[in-house]
Amino acid sequence: MEPVVRRGxxxxxxxxxxxxxxxxxxxxxLVDAITLGVLHPGERLPSEPELARRFGVALTTAxxxxxxxxxxxxxxxxxxxxxxxxxxxxxxxxxxxxxARLERLSRVELFDMAVYFSAIGEACAERAADRAxxxxxxxxxxxxxxxxxxxIGGARTNTGGFYLELAVLSQSTRLxxxxxxxxxxxxxxxxxxxxxxxxxxxxxxxxxEIVAAVVANDAARARGAVAREIEVLAGSLLTEKARxxxxxTDAVETREEPDLEALREA
Numbered sequence: 001m002e003p004v005v006r007r008g009x010x011x012x013x014x015x016x017x018x019x020x021x022x023x024x025x026x027x028x029x030l031v032d033a034i035t036l037g038v039l040h041p042g043e044r045l046p047s048e049p050e051l052a053r054r055f056g057v058a059l060t061t062a063x064x065x066x067x068x069x070x071x072x073x074x075x076x077x078x079x080x081x082x083x084x085x086x087x088x089x090x091x092x093x094x095x096x097x098x099x100a101r102l103e104r105l106s107r108v109e110l111f112d113m114a115v116y117f118s119a120i121g122e123a124c125a126e127r128a129a130d131r132a133x134x135x136x137x138x139x140x141x142x143x144x145x146x147x148x149x150x151x152i153g154g155a156r157t158n159t160g161g162f163y164l165e166l167a168v169l170s171q172s173t174r175l176x177x178x179x180x181x182x183x184x185x186x187x188x189x190x191x192x193x194x195x196x197x198x199x200x201x202x203x204x205x206x207x208x209e210i211v212a213a214v215v216a217n218d219a220a221r222a223r224g225a226v227a228r229e230i231e232v233l234a235g236s237l238l239t240e241k242a243r244x245x246x247x248x249t250d251a252v253e254t255r256e257e258p259d260l261e262a263l264r265e266a
Contacts, residue, residue, distance in 0.1 A: 026065025041089040114234035125222040128169035137215035149204040193236030
């Protein structure tokens with residue numbers, strides 16, 4: 001099941017950047033929106049001048065950002081009256097895109113990301129449990145029952161969708177917008193660690209606890225379950241980070257190892 005994309009998602013994607021001088025930030029914002037399903041295959045992006053205006057960057061910066069996505073095969077540009085830049089319909093190279101980003105982030109940054117996500121998620125769950133009606137609880141339970149957490153892709157997609165559902169049930173416009181913004185910014189990275197089947201099973205079980213707490217209008221229980229779940233997400237993400245760092249270290253050491261045979265011949 002695909003994540004729920006509310007009206008404000010695209011507004012968040014195209015909000016102005018904090019540091020307006022880097023084309024990489026334009027590209028990263030759009031990459032995250034594509035991997036999270038906010039921008040769909042075949043969808044036409046705003047024009048270069050419109051992107052520059054929305055992001056608050058120079059036209060050349062917006063153009064360079066689109067060039068990064070074009071080189072990565074994520075968008076294609078068509079000429080003519082019906083032309084423009086379109087999200088490609090080919091399968092998105094999720095692993096390589098997120099892996100490259102994960103390698104650039106420190107463990108401290110990743111942990112801080114999880115803490116922030118947990119704070120918003122806990123607030124959404126607590127308020128949802130306070131305000132959910134019986135029908136709301138039933139709909140959330142039905143959503144979870146139909147969501148796929150058995151595969152890596154399904155778990156990543158539906159984890160984001162589940163937290164969006166909690167945000168909607170909170171009946172707080174600000175929390176909904178913040179949840180969308182967080183997922184657009186780093187949801188693809190935070191959910192990257194769901195590679196082990198045991199972790200995905202544990203995640204689904206904890207989601208069931210959250211649903212039960214919402215149905216019972218038990219705000220403290222809902223908040224506590226979210227906190228435990230984010231600890232699991234953070235732990236699995238840091239494990240993947242350590243694995244990638246170890247692979248990079250091995251690769252560097254291999255490249256630096258001298259060719260003794262060549263030295264002898266010389």
